[in-house]
Amino acid sequence: MATKKTYKYSAAVLLFLLLATWLININLGSVSIPFKEIINIITGTTAENENWKYIILNYRIPKSITAILVGSGLGISGLLMQTLFRNPLAGPFVLGISSGASLGVAILILGSGFLGTYLGGFLLSNWSVTVAASLGSFMVLSVVLIAIKKIRNTMSILIIGLMFGSISAAIINVLSYFSSAELLQQFIFWSFGSLGNLTWNELIIFASIISISILLLLGSIKPLNGLLLGENYAISMGINLKKTRNLVLIVTSLMTGVITAFSGPIAFIGLAVPHLTKLLFDTSDHKILIPTVALTGAILMLICDTIAQVPNSEYTLPINAITSLFGAPIVIWLLIRKQKLTM
Amino acid sequence: MAIGYCNKKGTHFVAKNLNIALEKGKLVTLLGKNGIGKSTLLRTLSKTQYKLEGEIRINNKKLYDIDNVSLSRSMSLVLTEKIPESQLSVYELVALGRQPYTNWLGRLSKEDLIKIEQALKLVNISDLGDRKNYELSDGQLQKVMIARALAQDTDIIILDEPTAHLDLHHKIEVFKILQRLVLETQKTIIISTHEVNLALQLADELWLMTPNKFVTGTIDTLIENQDLQNLFPEDQVRFNTDSKQFILKK
Numbered sequence: 001m002a003t004k005k006t007y008k009y010s011a012a013v014l015l016f017l018l019l020a021t022w023l024i025n026i027n028l029g030s031v032s033i034p035f036k037e038i039i040n041i042i043t044g045t046t047a048e049n050e051n052w053k054y055i056i057l058n059y060r061i062p063k064s065i066t067a068i069l070v071g072s073g074l075g076i077s078g079l080l081m082q083t084l085f086r087n088p089l090a091g092p093f094v095l096g097i098s099s100g101a102s103l104g105v106a107i108l109i110l111g112s113g114f115l116g117t118y119l120g121g122f123l124l125s126n127w128s129v130t131v132a133a134s135l136g137s138f139m140v141l142s143v144v145l146i147a148i149k150k151i152r153n154t155m156s157i158l159i160i161g162l163m164f165g166s167i168s169a170a171i172i173n174v175l176s177y178f179s180s181a182e183l184l185q186q187f188i189f190w191s192f193g194s195l196g197n198l199t200w201n202e203l204i205i206f207a208s209i210i211s212i213s214i215l216l217l218l219g220s221i222k223p224l225n226g227l228l229l230g231e232n233y234a235i236s237m238g239i240n241l242k243k244t245r246n247l248v249l250i251v252t253s254l255m256t257g258v259i260t261a262f263s264g265p266i267a268f269i270g271l272a273v274p275h276l277t278k279l280l281f282d283t284s285d286h287k288i289l290i291p292t293v294a295l296t297g298a299i300l301m302l303i304c305d306t307i308a309q310v311p312n313s314e315y316t317l318p319i320n321a322i323t324s325l326f327g328a329p330i331v332i333w334l335l336i337r338k339q340k341l342t343m
Numbered sequence: 344m345a346i347g348y349c350n351k352k353g354t355h356f357v358a359k360n361l362n363i364a365l366e367k368g369k370l371v372t373l374l375g376k377n378g379i380g381k382s383t384l385l386r387t388l389s390k391t392q393y394k395l396e397g398e399i400r401i402n403n404k405k406l407y408d409i410d411n412v413s414l415s416r417s418m419s420l421v422l423t424e425k426i427p428e429s430q431l432s433v434y435e436l437v438a439l440g441r442q443p444y445t446n447w448l449g450r451l452s453k454e455d456l457i458k459i460e461q462a463l464k465l466v467n468i469s470d471l472g473d474r475k476n477y478e479l480s481d482g483q484l485q486k487v488m489i490a491r492a493l494a495q496d497t498d499i500i501i502l503d504e505p506t507a508h509l510d511l512h513h514k515i516e517v518f519k520i521l522q523r524l525v526l527e528t529q530k531t532i533i534i535s536t537h538e539v540n541l542a543l544q545l546a547d548e549l550w551l552m553t554p555n556k557f558v559t560g561t562i563d564t565l566i567e568n569q570d571l572q573n574l575f576p577e578d579q580v581r582f583n584t585d586s587k588q589f590i591l592k593k
Contacts, residue, residue, distance in 0.1 A: 228427065236391070237415050284431050
Protein backbone atom coordinates (compact mmCIF):
# COMPACT_ATOMS: atom_id res chain seq x y z
CA MET A 1 0.00 0.00 0.00
CA ALA A 2 1.35 3.42 -0.95
CA THR A 3 0.58 4.98 2.37
CA LYS A 4 3.77 6.78 3.15
CA LYS A 5 4.34 9.41 0.53
CA THR A 6 7.84 10.69 0.19
CA TYR A 7 8.26 14.41 0.28
CA LYS A 8 11.94 14.44 -0.61
CA TYR A 9 11.30 15.65 -4.13
CA SER A 10 9.06 18.51 -3.04
CA ALA A 11 11.45 19.45 -0.25
CA ALA A 12 14.28 19.61 -2.78
CA VAL A 13 12.19 21.91 -4.99
CA LEU A 14 11.46 24.16 -2.01
CA LEU A 15 15.13 24.28 -1.04
CA PHE A 16 16.06 25.18 -4.61
CA LEU A 17 13.38 27.89 -4.67
CA LEU A 18 14.70 29.25 -1.38
CA LEU A 19 18.21 29.49 -2.78
CA ALA A 20 16.92 31.10 -5.98
CA THR A 21 14.76 33.67 -4.22
CA TRP A 22 17.58 34.39 -1.82
CA LEU A 23 19.99 35.10 -4.68
CA ILE A 24 17.39 37.22 -6.46
CA ASN A 25 16.71 39.06 -3.22
CA ILE A 26 20.32 40.05 -2.65
CA ASN A 27 20.84 40.68 -6.35
CA LEU A 28 18.17 43.37 -6.53
CA GLY A 29 18.16 46.61 -4.65
CA SER A 30 18.41 50.33 -5.06
CA VAL A 31 21.97 50.05 -6.34
CA SER A 32 22.52 47.77 -9.30
CA ILE A 33 25.41 45.39 -8.71
CA PRO A 34 26.48 42.84 -11.35
CA PHE A 35 25.53 39.28 -10.42
CA LYS A 36 29.06 38.03 -10.94
CA GLU A 37 30.34 40.54 -8.40
CA ILE A 38 27.76 39.40 -5.88
CA ILE A 39 28.90 35.81 -6.22
CA ASN A 40 32.47 36.97 -5.79
CA ILE A 41 31.60 38.88 -2.65
CA ILE A 42 29.65 35.97 -1.14
CA THR A 43 32.37 33.46 -1.90
CA GLY A 44 34.93 35.84 -0.44
CA THR A 45 37.05 36.44 -3.51
CA THR A 46 38.31 39.96 -4.13
CA ALA A 47 35.70 42.55 -4.86
CA GLU A 48 36.18 45.33 -7.40
CA ASN A 49 34.17 47.85 -5.51
CA GLU A 50 34.38 48.29 -1.74
CA ASN A 51 31.03 50.06 -1.62
CA TRP A 52 29.32 47.12 -3.26
CA LYS A 53 30.97 44.79 -0.81
CA TYR A 54 29.72 46.89 2.07
CA ILE A 55 26.16 47.01 0.71
CA ILE A 56 26.02 43.27 0.19
CA LEU A 57 27.65 42.17 3.43
CA ASN A 58 26.20 44.70 5.81
CA TYR A 59 22.87 45.48 4.31
CA ARG A 60 21.47 43.02 1.80
CA ILE A 61 22.57 39.74 3.36
CA PRO A 62 21.42 40.64 6.92
CA LYS A 63 18.13 41.84 5.43
CA SER A 64 17.63 38.61 3.49
CA ILE A 65 18.43 36.50 6.56
CA THR A 66 15.94 38.56 8.56
CA ALA A 67 13.34 37.89 5.86
CA ILE A 68 14.00 34.15 6.08
CA LEU A 69 13.73 34.14 9.89
CA VAL A 70 10.59 36.28 9.92
CA GLY A 71 8.89 34.22 7.22
CA SER A 72 9.59 30.84 8.79
CA GLY A 73 8.91 32.00 12.35
CA LEU A 74 5.56 33.58 11.56
CA GLY A 75 4.55 30.68 9.31
CA ILE A 76 5.27 28.10 12.02
CA SER A 77 3.51 30.20 14.68
CA GLY A 78 0.43 30.38 12.50
CA LEU A 79 0.48 26.67 11.72
CA LEU A 80 0.73 25.61 15.35
CA MET A 81 -1.96 27.99 16.51
CA GLN A 82 -4.31 26.80 13.80
CA THR A 83 -3.92 23.23 15.02
CA LEU A 84 -4.04 24.11 18.70
CA PHE A 85 -7.19 26.19 18.35
CA ARG A 86 -8.62 23.87 15.68
CA ASN A 87 -9.45 27.00 13.78
CA PRO A 88 -8.16 27.76 10.28
CA LEU A 89 -8.29 31.48 11.03
CA ALA A 90 -6.06 31.40 14.08
CA GLY A 91 -2.66 33.02 13.92
CA PRO A 92 -0.37 35.31 15.85
CA PHE A 93 -2.39 38.35 14.76
CA VAL A 94 -5.78 36.98 15.59
CA LEU A 95 -4.73 36.09 19.13
CA GLY A 96 -3.77 39.68 19.80
CA ILE A 97 -0.13 38.85 20.48
CA SER A 98 1.15 41.10 17.70
CA SER A 99 -1.22 43.83 18.83
CA GLY A 100 0.30 43.51 22.28
CA ALA A 101 3.74 44.04 20.79
CA SER A 102 2.49 47.10 18.92
CA LEU A 103 0.99 48.45 22.10
CA GLY A 104 4.27 47.99 23.93
CA VAL A 105 6.16 49.89 21.25
CA ALA A 106 3.47 52.57 21.05
CA ILE A 107 3.67 53.17 24.78
CA LEU A 108 7.45 53.36 24.53
CA ILE A 109 7.72 55.66 21.51
CA LEU A 110 4.63 57.79 21.99
CA GLY A 111 4.91 57.77 25.77
CA SER A 112 8.55 58.90 25.63
CA GLY A 113 7.23 62.32 24.65
CA PHE A 114 5.93 62.76 28.16
CA LEU A 115 9.25 61.92 29.75
CA GLY A 116 11.35 64.73 28.35
CA THR A 117 14.12 64.56 25.78
CA TYR A 118 16.94 63.12 27.82
CA LEU A 119 15.16 60.13 29.25
CA GLY A 120 13.12 59.80 26.07
CA GLY A 121 16.22 59.67 23.94
CA PHE A 122 17.76 57.08 26.22
CA LEU A 123 14.66 54.94 25.99
CA LEU A 124 14.48 55.01 22.24
CA SER A 125 17.52 52.90 21.47
CA ASN A 126 16.97 49.94 19.23
CA TRP A 127 16.99 47.55 22.14
CA SER A 128 14.33 49.28 24.15
CA VAL A 129 11.93 48.90 21.21
CA THR A 130 12.68 45.19 21.19
CA VAL A 131 12.13 44.87 24.91
CA ALA A 132 8.90 46.89 24.80
CA ALA A 133 7.50 44.77 21.99
CA SER A 134 8.40 41.55 23.80
CA LEU A 135 6.86 42.81 27.04
CA GLY A 136 3.70 43.85 25.22
CA SER A 137 3.23 40.51 23.53
CA PHE A 138 4.06 38.66 26.74
CA MET A 139 1.42 40.64 28.59
CA VAL A 140 -1.26 39.67 26.09
CA LEU A 141 -0.04 36.10 26.21
CA SER A 142 -0.36 35.94 29.99
CA VAL A 143 -3.92 37.16 29.83
CA VAL A 144 -4.71 34.65 27.11
CA LEU A 145 -3.18 31.91 29.25
CA ILE A 146 -5.28 32.92 32.26
CA ALA A 147 -8.33 32.93 30.02
CA ILE A 148 -7.45 29.44 28.82
CA LYS A 149 -7.34 28.20 32.40
CA LYS A 150 -10.82 29.51 33.07
CA ILE A 151 -12.43 28.85 29.71
CA ARG A 152 -12.58 25.50 28.04
CA ASN A 153 -14.10 26.73 24.81
CA THR A 154 -11.28 27.52 22.41
CA MET A 155 -13.51 29.75 20.30
CA SER A 156 -13.96 32.08 23.28
CA ILE A 157 -10.19 32.31 23.64
CA LEU A 158 -9.93 33.46 20.03
CA ILE A 159 -12.59 36.10 20.60
CA ILE A 160 -10.76 37.29 23.72
CA GLY A 161 -7.64 37.62 21.56
CA LEU A 162 -9.57 39.69 19.03
CA MET A 163 -10.87 41.90 21.82
CA PHE A 164 -7.30 42.49 22.94
CA GLY A 165 -6.46 43.59 19.43
CA SER A 166 -9.27 46.15 19.62
CA ILE A 167 -8.24 47.39 23.05
CA SER A 168 -4.61 47.77 21.93
CA ALA A 169 -5.68 49.65 18.80
CA ALA A 170 -7.83 51.95 20.89
CA ILE A 171 -5.05 52.73 23.37
CA ILE A 172 -2.67 53.36 20.48
CA ASN A 173 -5.21 55.78 18.99
CA VAL A 174 -5.51 57.68 22.25
CA LEU A 175 -1.72 57.85 22.60
CA SER A 176 -1.38 59.00 18.99
CA TYR A 177 -3.87 61.77 19.55
CA PHE A 178 -1.70 63.29 22.28
CA SER A 179 1.65 62.74 20.59
CA SER A 180 3.85 65.06 18.60
CA ALA A 181 4.02 64.62 14.84
CA GLU A 182 7.65 63.57 15.08
CA LEU A 183 7.06 60.70 17.51
CA LEU A 184 3.95 59.68 15.62
CA GLN A 185 5.94 59.44 12.45
CA GLN A 186 8.52 57.31 14.23
CA PHE A 187 5.83 54.92 15.44
CA ILE A 188 4.14 54.72 12.06
CA PHE A 189 7.43 53.92 10.39
CA TRP A 190 7.94 51.11 12.88
CA SER A 191 4.46 49.78 12.15
CA PHE A 192 5.21 49.70 8.42
CA GLY A 193 7.59 46.91 9.21
CA SER A 194 11.18 46.80 8.13
CA LEU A 195 13.60 43.98 7.59
CA GLY A 196 16.67 46.08 7.01
CA ASN A 197 17.36 47.55 10.42
CA LEU A 198 19.33 44.74 11.99
CA THR A 199 23.04 44.79 12.59
CA TRP A 200 24.96 41.53 12.51
CA ASN A 201 25.03 41.43 16.31
CA GLU A 202 21.28 41.83 16.55
CA LEU A 203 20.83 39.34 13.79
CA ILE A 204 22.79 36.71 15.71
CA ILE A 205 20.53 37.15 18.75
CA PHE A 206 17.43 37.15 16.57
CA ALA A 207 18.52 34.00 14.76
CA SER A 208 19.35 32.22 18.01
CA ILE A 209 15.96 32.96 19.54
CA ILE A 210 14.08 31.81 16.43
CA SER A 211 16.19 28.65 16.11
CA ILE A 212 15.81 27.71 19.77
CA SER A 213 12.06 28.33 19.53
CA ILE A 214 11.72 26.10 16.48
CA LEU A 215 13.83 23.39 18.15
CA LEU A 216 11.59 23.51 21.23
CA LEU A 217 8.51 23.28 19.06
CA LEU A 218 9.78 20.08 17.45
CA GLY A 219 8.78 18.41 20.71
CA SER A 220 5.17 19.33 20.03
CA ILE A 221 4.96 17.58 16.65
CA LYS A 222 3.55 14.34 18.02
CA PRO A 223 0.98 15.84 20.42
CA LEU A 224 -0.12 18.28 17.72
CA ASN A 225 -0.72 15.38 15.35
CA GLY A 226 -2.80 13.78 18.09
CA LEU A 227 -4.74 17.01 18.51
CA LEU A 228 -5.88 16.71 14.90
CA LEU A 229 -8.53 14.36 16.29
CA GLY A 230 -9.68 16.82 18.95
CA GLU A 231 -8.75 17.23 22.61
CA ASN A 232 -10.57 14.23 24.03
CA TYR A 233 -9.03 11.77 21.60
CA ALA A 234 -5.64 13.37 22.17
CA ILE A 235 -5.92 12.84 25.92
CA SER A 236 -7.09 9.26 25.42
CA MET A 237 -3.91 8.63 23.43
CA GLY A 238 -1.81 9.68 26.39
CA ILE A 239 -1.06 13.25 25.35
CA ASN A 240 -0.39 15.79 28.04
CA LEU A 241 -2.71 18.49 26.75
CA LYS A 242 -1.81 21.18 29.25
CA LYS A 243 1.91 20.82 28.66
CA THR A 244 1.50 20.91 24.90
CA ARG A 245 -0.80 23.90 25.01
CA ASN A 246 1.51 25.87 27.26
CA LEU A 247 4.61 24.97 25.28
CA VAL A 248 3.06 25.96 21.96
CA LEU A 249 1.53 29.18 23.27
CA ILE A 250 4.57 30.38 25.16
CA VAL A 251 7.07 29.58 22.44
CA THR A 252 5.00 30.92 19.54
CA SER A 253 4.28 34.10 21.48
CA LEU A 254 7.92 34.55 22.26
CA MET A 255 8.70 34.07 18.59
CA THR A 256 5.98 36.45 17.41
CA GLY A 257 6.99 39.01 20.01
CA VAL A 258 10.63 38.91 18.99
CA ILE A 259 9.81 39.04 15.29
CA THR A 260 7.50 41.99 15.80
CA ALA A 261 10.12 43.65 17.94
CA PHE A 262 12.88 43.37 15.35
CA SER A 263 10.93 43.89 12.16
CA GLY A 264 7.63 45.49 13.06
CA PRO A 265 4.18 43.92 12.81
CA ILE A 266 4.21 41.82 9.64
CA ALA A 267 0.72 40.90 8.59
CA PHE A 268 -0.76 37.86 6.94
CA ILE A 269 2.31 35.63 6.65
CA GLY A 270 1.28 33.74 9.79
CA LEU A 271 -2.18 33.10 8.40
CA ALA A 272 -1.54 32.57 4.69
CA VAL A 273 1.65 30.48 4.66
CA PRO A 274 0.27 27.44 6.54
CA HIS A 275 -2.75 27.28 4.24
CA LEU A 276 -0.64 27.67 1.15
CA THR A 277 1.65 24.87 2.33
CA LYS A 278 -1.19 22.54 3.23
CA LEU A 279 -2.66 23.10 -0.21
CA LEU A 280 0.65 22.35 -1.89
CA PHE A 281 1.50 19.29 0.19
CA ASP A 282 -1.95 17.95 0.91
CA THR A 283 -1.10 16.72 4.38
CA SER A 284 -1.83 17.50 8.02
CA ASP A 285 1.23 15.75 9.44
CA HIS A 286 3.22 18.30 11.41
CA LYS A 287 6.41 16.36 10.84
CA ILE A 288 6.16 17.38 7.20
CA LEU A 289 4.35 20.66 7.70
CA ILE A 290 6.78 22.32 10.12
CA PRO A 291 9.80 22.22 7.77
CA THR A 292 7.78 22.94 4.63
CA VAL A 293 5.89 25.82 6.25
CA ALA A 294 9.23 27.25 7.37
CA LEU A 295 10.61 27.02 3.84
CA THR A 296 7.48 28.40 2.18
CA GLY A 297 7.32 31.26 4.67
CA ALA A 298 10.95 32.13 4.03
CA ILE A 299 10.48 32.04 0.25
CA LEU A 300 7.34 34.17 0.37
CA MET A 301 8.98 36.68 2.67
CA LEU A 302 12.02 36.96 0.37
CA ILE A 303 9.74 37.57 -2.61
CA CYS A 304 7.75 40.20 -0.68
CA ASP A 305 10.96 41.90 0.36
CA THR A 306 12.28 41.90 -3.21
CA ILE A 307 9.08 43.56 -4.38
CA ALA A 308 9.08 46.02 -1.50
CA GLN A 309 12.61 47.00 -2.44
CA VAL A 310 11.41 48.22 -5.85
CA PRO A 311 14.60 47.15 -7.66
CA ASN A 312 16.79 49.87 -9.15
CA SER A 313 14.83 52.65 -7.57
CA GLU A 314 15.48 54.52 -4.39
CA TYR A 315 12.08 53.74 -2.94
CA THR A 316 11.39 51.08 -0.35
CA LEU A 317 7.74 50.25 0.15
CA PRO A 318 6.50 49.24 3.61
CA ILE A 319 7.00 45.46 3.83
CA ASN A 320 3.81 45.16 5.85
CA ALA A 321 1.76 46.53 2.97
CA ILE A 322 3.36 44.11 0.52
CA THR A 323 2.70 41.01 2.65
CA SER A 324 -0.95 41.99 2.98
CA LEU A 325 -1.25 42.75 -0.71
CA PHE A 326 0.22 39.31 -1.31
CA GLY A 327 -1.41 37.44 1.53
CA ALA A 328 -5.01 38.57 1.25
CA PRO A 329 -5.50 37.49 -2.39
CA ILE A 330 -3.93 34.11 -1.60
CA VAL A 331 -6.40 33.49 1.21
CA ILE A 332 -9.30 34.63 -0.98
CA TRP A 333 -8.13 32.44 -3.83
CA LEU A 334 -7.81 29.45 -1.50
CA LEU A 335 -11.30 29.98 -0.15
CA ILE A 336 -12.78 30.12 -3.63
CA ARG A 337 -10.82 27.16 -4.89
CA LYS A 338 -11.21 24.84 -1.94
CA GLN A 339 -14.53 26.12 -0.59
CA LYS A 340 -13.14 25.57 2.87
CA LEU A 341 -9.90 25.73 4.75
CA THR A 342 -8.85 22.77 6.80
CA MET A 343 -6.35 22.16 9.50
CA MET B 344 -16.18 -0.98 42.47
CA ALA B 345 -18.50 1.90 43.22
CA ILE B 346 -18.82 5.10 41.26
CA GLY B 347 -20.64 8.30 41.85
CA TYR B 348 -20.35 11.16 39.42
CA CYS B 349 -21.64 14.55 38.57
CA ASN B 350 -22.04 17.53 36.30
CA LYS B 351 -19.88 20.59 36.83
CA LYS B 352 -22.15 22.92 38.75
CA GLY B 353 -21.99 21.93 42.38
CA THR B 354 -22.39 18.30 43.11
CA HIS B 355 -25.22 17.21 40.96
CA PHE B 356 -25.43 13.48 41.13
CA VAL B 357 -26.54 11.93 37.88
CA ALA B 358 -26.46 8.50 39.43
CA LYS B 359 -25.37 7.11 42.74
CA ASN B 360 -24.35 3.77 44.11
CA LEU B 361 -23.13 2.16 40.92
CA ASN B 362 -21.51 -1.18 41.40
CA ILE B 363 -19.98 -2.71 38.36
CA ALA B 364 -17.58 -5.56 37.87
CA LEU B 365 -16.28 -6.34 34.44
CA GLU B 366 -14.58 -9.43 33.09
CA LYS B 367 -12.15 -9.78 30.25
CA GLY B 368 -13.41 -10.75 26.82
CA LYS B 369 -16.96 -9.49 27.17
CA LEU B 370 -19.10 -7.36 24.90
CA VAL B 371 -21.05 -5.09 27.22
CA THR B 372 -23.79 -2.75 26.12
CA LEU B 373 -24.99 0.15 28.17
CA LEU B 374 -28.66 0.89 27.64
CA GLY B 375 -30.86 3.68 28.85
CA LYS B 376 -32.97 6.62 27.83
CA ASN B 377 -31.54 9.83 26.40
CA GLY B 378 -30.13 12.02 29.17
CA ILE B 379 -30.01 9.28 31.75
CA GLY B 380 -26.23 9.58 32.07
CA LYS B 381 -24.75 6.94 29.78
CA SER B 382 -22.13 9.27 28.36
CA THR B 383 -21.35 10.62 31.83
CA LEU B 384 -20.73 7.10 33.05
CA LEU B 385 -18.47 6.30 30.10
CA ARG B 386 -16.57 9.57 30.49
CA THR B 387 -16.01 8.83 34.16
CA LEU B 388 -14.84 5.31 33.40
CA SER B 389 -12.39 6.64 30.82
CA LYS B 390 -11.06 9.38 33.12
CA THR B 391 -12.21 12.17 30.83
CA GLN B 392 -14.53 13.37 33.57
CA TYR B 393 -13.81 13.34 37.27
CA LYS B 394 -15.71 10.91 39.48
CA LEU B 395 -17.68 12.23 42.42
CA GLU B 396 -17.26 9.40 44.86
CA GLY B 397 -15.99 5.90 45.00
CA GLU B 398 -13.29 4.11 43.17
CA ILE B 399 -12.56 2.66 39.76
CA ARG B 400 -9.96 -0.03 39.36
CA ILE B 401 -8.39 -1.57 36.29
CA ASN B 402 -6.52 -4.81 36.96
CA ASN B 403 -6.65 -3.88 40.63
CA LYS B 404 -4.94 -0.55 40.00
CA LYS B 405 -6.77 2.63 40.88
CA LEU B 406 -7.78 4.51 37.72
CA TYR B 407 -6.67 7.84 39.14
CA ASP B 408 -3.22 6.49 39.99
CA ILE B 409 -2.59 5.41 36.41
CA ASP B 410 -0.81 8.05 34.35
CA ASN B 411 -2.24 9.03 30.99
CA VAL B 412 0.31 7.19 28.89
CA SER B 413 -0.13 3.90 30.75
CA LEU B 414 -3.88 4.32 30.66
CA SER B 415 -3.77 4.95 26.92
CA ARG B 416 -2.13 1.54 26.57
CA SER B 417 -4.96 -0.22 28.33
CA MET B 418 -8.03 1.76 27.31
CA SER B 419 -9.01 3.33 23.98
CA LEU B 420 -12.05 5.35 23.04
CA VAL B 421 -14.45 5.89 20.17
CA LEU B 422 -16.32 9.09 20.90
CA THR B 423 -19.51 10.62 19.58
CA GLU B 424 -17.85 13.94 18.82
CA LYS B 425 -16.95 14.78 15.24
CA ILE B 426 -13.25 15.01 14.56
CA PRO B 427 -12.04 18.44 13.38
CA GLU B 428 -11.47 18.93 9.67
CA SER B 429 -8.04 17.89 8.53
CA GLN B 430 -6.16 16.40 5.61
CA LEU B 431 -5.51 13.14 7.46
CA SER B 432 -5.72 10.02 5.35
CA VAL B 433 -7.37 6.92 6.74
CA TYR B 434 -3.99 5.29 7.23
CA GLU B 435 -2.57 8.32 9.04
CA LEU B 436 -5.65 8.52 11.23
CA VAL B 437 -5.41 4.87 12.25
CA ALA B 438 -1.65 5.27 12.73
CA LEU B 439 -2.34 8.00 15.32
CA GLY B 440 -3.66 5.17 17.49
CA ARG B 441 -0.04 4.07 17.88
CA GLN B 442 0.91 7.30 19.67
CA PRO B 443 1.14 5.70 23.13
CA TYR B 444 3.92 3.46 21.80
CA THR B 445 5.90 5.69 19.45
CA ASN B 446 8.91 7.85 20.27
CA TRP B 447 8.82 11.63 20.77
CA LEU B 448 8.61 12.25 17.04
CA GLY B 449 5.87 9.69 16.50
CA ARG B 450 8.06 7.50 14.32
CA LEU B 451 6.33 4.22 13.42
CA SER B 452 8.32 1.05 14.13
CA LYS B 453 7.89 -2.25 12.30
CA GLU B 454 5.59 -3.48 15.04
CA ASP B 455 3.50 -0.34 14.73
CA LEU B 456 3.09 -0.89 10.99
CA ILE B 457 1.97 -4.48 11.60
CA LYS B 458 -0.57 -3.39 14.23
CA ILE B 459 -1.96 -0.74 11.89
CA GLU B 460 -2.37 -3.24 9.06
CA GLN B 461 -4.07 -5.66 11.45
CA ALA B 462 -6.45 -2.98 12.69
CA LEU B 463 -7.39 -2.01 9.14
CA LYS B 464 -7.95 -5.65 8.25
CA LEU B 465 -10.03 -6.42 11.35
CA VAL B 466 -12.66 -3.87 10.38
CA ASN B 467 -12.38 -4.60 6.62
CA ILE B 468 -11.11 -1.22 5.50
CA SER B 469 -7.68 -2.15 4.15
CA ASP B 470 -8.70 -0.73 0.77
CA LEU B 471 -9.52 2.69 2.24
CA GLY B 472 -5.99 3.46 3.47
CA ASP B 473 -5.19 6.22 1.01
CA ARG B 474 -8.54 7.99 1.18
CA LYS B 475 -8.85 11.29 3.03
CA ASN B 476 -11.04 11.20 6.11
CA TYR B 477 -13.44 13.83 4.70
CA GLU B 478 -14.17 11.68 1.66
CA LEU B 479 -15.69 8.90 3.74
CA SER B 480 -19.31 8.11 4.49
CA ASP B 481 -20.45 8.12 8.12
CA GLY B 482 -20.35 4.33 8.18
CA GLN B 483 -16.84 4.14 6.78
CA LEU B 484 -15.60 6.86 9.12
CA GLN B 485 -17.00 5.01 12.13
CA LYS B 486 -15.13 1.88 11.08
CA VAL B 487 -11.96 3.97 10.72
CA MET B 488 -12.41 5.31 14.24
CA ILE B 489 -12.83 1.75 15.51
CA ALA B 490 -9.68 0.73 13.63
CA ARG B 491 -7.83 3.60 15.29
CA ALA B 492 -8.94 2.35 18.71
CA LEU B 493 -7.81 -1.15 17.73
CA ALA B 494 -4.41 0.11 16.64
CA GLN B 495 -4.05 1.50 20.14
CA ASP B 496 -3.90 -2.17 21.17
CA THR B 497 -5.74 -1.91 24.48
CA ASP B 498 -7.55 -4.48 26.59
CA ILE B 499 -10.55 -2.22 26.95
CA ILE B 500 -12.34 -0.27 24.23
CA ILE B 501 -15.13 2.11 25.15
CA LEU B 502 -17.48 3.25 22.40
CA ASP B 503 -20.06 5.97 22.96
CA GLU B 504 -22.98 5.41 20.60
CA PRO B 505 -20.89 4.06 17.74
CA THR B 506 -23.91 3.39 15.58
CA ALA B 507 -25.65 6.75 15.75
CA HIS B 508 -26.26 8.22 12.26
CA LEU B 509 -25.71 4.86 10.59
CA ASP B 510 -28.22 2.93 8.50
CA LEU B 511 -29.40 -0.49 9.63
CA HIS B 512 -26.90 -2.30 7.45
CA HIS B 513 -23.96 -0.42 8.93
CA LYS B 514 -25.34 -0.66 12.44
CA ILE B 515 -25.41 -4.43 12.17
CA GLU B 516 -21.98 -4.44 10.54
CA VAL B 517 -20.44 -2.39 13.34
CA PHE B 518 -22.01 -4.60 16.01
CA LYS B 519 -20.86 -7.76 14.24
CA ILE B 520 -17.33 -6.41 13.96
CA LEU B 521 -17.29 -5.62 17.67
CA GLN B 522 -18.67 -9.04 18.54
CA ARG B 523 -16.05 -10.72 16.38
CA LEU B 524 -13.30 -8.62 18.00
CA VAL B 525 -14.33 -9.78 21.45
CA LEU B 526 -14.20 -13.40 20.30
CA GLU B 527 -10.95 -13.14 18.37
CA THR B 528 -8.92 -10.77 20.53
CA GLN B 529 -10.40 -11.31 24.01
CA LYS B 530 -10.81 -7.56 24.42
CA THR B 531 -13.41 -6.06 26.71
CA ILE B 532 -15.69 -3.75 24.76
CA ILE B 533 -18.20 -1.37 26.34
CA ILE B 534 -20.76 0.26 24.06
CA SER B 535 -23.46 2.69 24.90
CA THR B 536 -26.26 2.46 22.39
CA HIS B 537 -29.89 3.04 21.62
CA GLU B 538 -30.02 -0.05 19.42
CA VAL B 539 -31.73 -2.05 22.10
CA ASN B 540 -32.85 -4.93 19.92
CA LEU B 541 -29.45 -5.34 18.30
CA ALA B 542 -27.74 -5.16 21.67
CA LEU B 543 -30.03 -7.85 23.00
CA GLN B 544 -29.00 -10.18 20.23
CA LEU B 545 -25.27 -9.57 20.27
CA ALA B 546 -24.13 -8.50 23.74
CA ASP B 547 -22.72 -10.81 26.39
CA GLU B 548 -23.78 -8.56 29.18
CA LEU B 549 -26.09 -5.57 29.61
CA TRP B 550 -25.84 -2.51 31.81
CA LEU B 551 -29.25 -0.93 32.26
CA MET B 552 -29.64 2.63 33.47
CA THR B 553 -33.02 3.77 34.73
CA PRO B 554 -33.78 6.81 36.90
CA ASN B 555 -34.03 4.68 40.02
CA LYS B 556 -31.52 1.94 39.60
CA PHE B 557 -28.56 0.63 37.74
CA VAL B 558 -28.46 -3.10 37.05
CA THR B 559 -26.04 -5.35 35.25
CA GLY B 560 -26.22 -8.93 34.11
CA THR B 561 -26.81 -11.28 31.22
CA ILE B 562 -29.98 -10.97 29.21
CA ASP B 563 -31.59 -13.98 30.86
CA THR B 564 -31.02 -12.82 34.42
CA LEU B 565 -32.26 -9.37 33.54
CA ILE B 566 -35.43 -10.82 32.04
CA GLU B 567 -35.93 -13.00 35.08
CA ASN B 568 -35.63 -10.03 37.41
CA GLN B 569 -38.10 -8.00 35.31
CA ASP B 570 -35.41 -5.35 34.71
CA LEU B 571 -35.61 -5.22 30.93
CA GLN B 572 -39.34 -4.90 31.12
CA ASN B 573 -38.88 -1.71 33.16
CA LEU B 574 -36.23 -0.07 30.98
CA PHE B 575 -38.66 2.17 29.13
CA PRO B 576 -41.97 3.67 30.29
CA GLU B 577 -44.71 1.12 29.77
CA ASP B 578 -47.02 3.25 27.68
CA GLN B 579 -45.27 2.89 24.31
CA VAL B 580 -43.05 -0.14 24.11
CA ARG B 581 -43.36 -3.54 25.64
CA PHE B 582 -40.75 -6.23 26.13
CA ASN B 583 -41.60 -9.56 24.65
CA THR B 584 -39.92 -12.21 26.78
CA ASP B 585 -40.31 -14.98 24.19
CA SER B 586 -38.59 -13.22 21.28
CA LYS B 587 -36.35 -11.20 23.67
CA GLN B 588 -37.18 -8.05 21.75
CA PHE B 589 -38.92 -4.76 22.40
CA ILE B 590 -42.07 -4.25 20.38
CA LEU B 591 -44.29 -1.26 19.81
CA LYS B 592 -47.56 -1.21 21.68
CA LYS B 593 -50.52 -0.97 19.38
